[in-house]
Amino acid sequence: MTRHFLRDDDITAAEQREILELALAFRRDRFLEQPFAGPQAVAVIFDKPSTRTRVSFSAGIAELGGYPLVIDSATSQLGRGEPVGDTARVLERMVSAIVWRTFGQDLIEEMAAHSSVPVVNALTDSFHPCQILADLAAVADARGGVDALAGLSLAYVGDGANNMAHSYLLGGALAGMHVRVGAPADYLPDERIVLDAKRIAAEQGGSITVTTDHDDAVAGADVIATDTWVSMGDEGEYEARETVFSGYQVNARSLEIAAPGAQVIHCLPAYRGKEVSADVIDGPQSIVWLEAEYRLHAQKALLAWLARR
Secondary structure (H helix, E strand, C coil), X not given: CCCCECCHHHCCHHHHHHXXXXXXXXXXXXXXXXXXCCCCEEEEEECCCCCHHHHHHHHHHHHCCCEEEEEEHHHCHHHHCCCHHHHHHHHCXXXXXXXXXXXXXXXXXXXXXXXXXXXXXXXXXXXXXXXXXXXXXXXXXXXXXXXXXXXXXXXXXXXXXXXXXXXXXXXXXXXXXXXXXXXXXXXXCCHHHHHHHHHXXXXXXXXXXXXXXXXXXXXXXXXXXXXXXXXXCCHHHHHHHHHHHHHHCECHHHHHHCCCCCEEEECCCCCECXXXXXXXXXXXXXXXXXXXXXXXXXXXXXXXXXXXX
C-alpha cells in the first residue's frame, strides 16, 4: 500500500527516528542516496507563497537525482476548478511523488486517496509536518544525535490554533518529548489533536501540556519555538492579534526562565520585535538557520524513505 505523509502521525515513532537519522546523514553527505535518478519527476504544487519550501524541495529533489516539476496551481487546471482526484489520476502516471502546499487538509487527503504515488504535505492550514521533521533534526544535530530528543521539553508559544502548534504536538509526542503549548484562550489547539498527541506521548514517554500562560510553557524548557502571530490568510486580523499575543513574545526574559542553554527555533519568516525579539533570534541560543537548512535534509530523507516503501 502506498505510504503518504499528510500529518505528523502518519508515521510511527520508529519510522520518525529512521527519517531523522537519515536527515542527519544527508547533511554529512548530500548525495548519499539518489532514488529518483533517471531523472524521475516529482510534482511540487503551490497554492500558497513560499521561499523555504520551494527552494528546499526543488534543490532536494535534484540532489536525489530527480527533476522537480514545480507547479503554481493558479496557472494549472487545479486553479480552474479541476477535481483534485482527476489531477491525482493524471499526475500518478507521470511523476514518482506529489508534494503539495495548499489550504484545507481535506484537499491533500483527497489527493492521496486517488494517488498511487506518495503524497507529501508541504503545508496545510492544519499541519506542517515537514517543518517539524526539520526542527527535530536540527535540535538533534545541535545536541549530538537523535537519541537526545527523548525527554527534552519543547515549549511553543504564540498562536496555538495554527498548523505549527498542531504539528509540534504530534511530532514532538512521537519523539518522546514533553511538549508545552502556551497560547491565548481564544487561540488554543484543536482538542482532537491534543487528545491524539496525549495518546502518542503516553506511549513514547513524553507529555502534553496546554496552558494560557507564557511562563508556565517556557519555564525550564530545553527548546523554545514560536511562529508568526499572523498566518497566511489572517492578515486582516493583524492589529487585533498583535494586542492579544503581545505577552507571548520570545525574548530575553523567556530565555532567563528556560533551561540553561535552551535553544530557540522559528519556522520563518520571522518578524523581529513581534513574536520574537531581534536579540534572541540573532543571538547565540538561536539555531534558526540550522533549522532552515534542515528543511533540505529532512525532506530529502522523507522522500528517500517513502521511495523505499
